[in-house]
Amino acid sequence: MATDSKQAEEEFEMTKWGIIGVGNMGGMLLETWINTGAISADDIVILNRSTEKxxxxxxxFPSISVANxxxxxxxxxxxxxxxxxxxxxQGVCHELQPLLKTDQVLVSITSPFSIxxxxxxxxxxxxxxxxxxxxxxxxxxTLLTFGTSLSNHNKAKLIDLTSSYSNPVFIQEDITRVSSDIVSCGPAFxxxxxxxxxxxxVSETTISKEQATHLTSEMLIGLGTLLANGHYTLEELIKKVCVKGGITGEGISVLEKEMTEVFPQVFQATHRKYYDEKEVIKKELYK
Structure with a gap:
């Protein structure tokens, strides 16, 4: 077993990882892979439309390779x-189509293109x-979905990689958009x-924006830590803080009144955009 484990580790290290497009998310992945030690910079090659980027x-990261x-x-x-x-x-895949071999793996990070x-x-x-x-x-x-031809060996590589900097979650095609809304768009929301x-x-009191930002950031970090350490569920946390007849309850009442329809509308909007993009993709693929 130890020999098998060592062999698997060596094969992972020998793998060459590529990124086409090092903008916001591609660049974030590049930084994450290298800074967490998930992948050695020597084993990464990148390509971007803008050579400057x-x-x-x-x-x-001087050790990465830049493809031309x-x-x-x-x-x-x-x-x-x-x-x-x-x-x-689709355009990039069209260029890649005659170049890729059956033992290579193409990984998409976006939802509208199905497996x-x-x-x-x-x-x-x-x-x-x-x-x-x-x-x-x-x-x-990290939301994972595997193609039908993806080998167990390559599945293991992707699971090992994403496990080194996140919690991989396997999802089915029918919940891809809402899962992405929560995981990928959620931080922005x-x-x-x-x-x-x-x-x-700031608008209702004399607190400065700097002070309010600092306190809010500390609160969010603390909230995340509470959840990460399993001290409370979200429902339990609300009950703990929102004492009956207290000040927090007054604020919750406002949120209940004003925000009931907000998030259903958010998901409706993201899904409209998602299906619009899928329709464009479908027309281009099968025209």
Whole structure:
């Protein structure tokens, strides 16, 4: 068993990992992989439409390789993460199609392209791994969905990788969008709410924005720690703080009145956009 484990570790280290598109999320993954020690910089090759952005990352992490073309990164990477916006995925896959071999893996990080769509575009094995900005702090979840041809060996590699900086969660296609709303979009949604919370405190009292921001940040960090350590569930936490007839209850009453429809509308909006994008993808794939 020890020999098998050592062999698996050596094979993982020998794997060459690629990223096409090192913008917000691709760049976040690159930083996370290297800074957590999940992947050695020597084993990463990147490609970006803007060479300037690639060189910026090369200056930050000198040991990474910068590919000059789609063909070069396809030739070098065993497992290739495609981190471009949904409208550009089909074009990139079209360029990759004659270059990828069946033992390579293409990993999408976006929801509108289904695993079935990806499998129709490229001859290699495919997977989806939707990250969260929280992964940058080696926390949060990564949403995993595997293609039908993905080997157990490559499944294990992706699970090992994502486990090193997040909690991998396996999801089915029909809950991809809502899961992504929670895991990937959620930090922005709750960040926005926190900012409005701060603005409200500043507008209604004499507290400074700096003070309110500091206190709110500390509160959110503490809240996350409480949940992470299993001290309370969300429901238990609300009951603990919201004493009957107390001040917190007055605030909760306002939230109940004003926010009942907010999050249903949020999910309706994200799903409308999601299905609009899927419809465009479908027309392009099967025209």
């Amino acid at each position: 690639s060189l910026k990352w090369k200056n930050t 073309s789609i063909s070069q990164i396809a030739d070098q990477a065993d497992i290739l993460f495609i981190c471009v916006r949904p409208p550009h995925i 079935e769509d990806l499998e129709a575009l490229v001859p290699c094995q495919v997977a989806r791994a939707i990250p969260s900005i929280t992964n940058r702090a080696a926390s949060g979840a 709750f960040g926005y709410l926190a900012q409005r919370f701060i603005d409200g405190a």
